[in-house]
Amino acid sequence: MPELPEVETYRRYLEETCLNQPIQDVFVEDTKLLTTDYDLLVASLRGKQFVATERVGKNLFVQTDGGFYVHFHFGMTGDLAYYQFEEERPRFSRIVFYFQSGYKLAFICPRKFERIGIVENIPEYLKRKRIAEDALAISISTLDATLAKKKVFIKPVLLDQSVIAGIGNWIVDEVLFQARIHPERLASSLDESEVTHLHEAIQFVLKTAIDCEANYALFPENFIIHAREWAVSPYAEVNQHLLCPVCQQKLQIMRVGGRTTYFCAIDQPLKRT
Ligand SMILES: [Zn+2]
Structure with missing residues (x-):
């Protein structure tokens, strides 16, 4: 199961590959993977860019220039892959962000326990989900x-x-x-x-x-x-x-x-x- 070290590795990977390029479209194979309505998610993300990342425990939040975050929950076996050509698309890429640059970010969801959704306010989300301070940040x-x-x-x-x-x-x-x-x-x-x-x-x-x-x-x-x-x-x-x-x-x-x-x-x- 992806734990803090894995999710930190994904955070760094996403930050090194995906920031500051407009999103053209989002493919979602199964809306069960979403915690936000599909139409709202796609409409919110079209033309926006990922601008920063933040991790708390096993939760990855990707900030957009729309002022909201995309929350990634990696479930049991979730993973990310950044690629250019369709033939490089990994198996189980059930959610794919298409960038205007022609590159793509796949959220690989082999067992369908993974989730993404829009989060407006991280502290409010953490409080609601009863998620405490990150293990690397706690004093x-x-x-x-x-x-x-x-x-x-x-x-x-x-x-x-x-x-x-x-x-x-x-x-x-x-x-x-x-x-x-x-x-x-x-x-x-x-x-x-x-x-x-x-x-x-x-x-x-x-x-x-x-x-x-x-x-x-x-x-x-x-x-x-x-x-x-x-x-x-x-x-x-x-x-x-x-x-x-x-x-x-x-x-x-x-x-x-x-x-x-x-x-x-x-x-x-x-x-x-
Ligand atoms: Zn011993």
């Missing part, structure tokens, strides 16, 4: 104040988009591993230094994933994700045996908050508080 003090109020396991708290936006299942496991925090610690029990380590780990894991354009195989050797994704990992030899990259002991797998969770019982001990 230590905001994170600390939020966690202090949560007397529940840290893992589901970090997955909650109304607490911090953009962290999905593998990212939270990696963040907790890098911060050496057990996934079943109570969020409110973290001390100041643990919150600092957690904040650093969030930044580190997300920035590393963005630098690698979300390609797991390029992640550092000391990432726990190589055990989860061992089939595509360059460290498959050891990681298919689920060994911790730090202590070389067997990793634990259990359900936390209903989600499959990988962690190291030795490096992430459960301190009772």
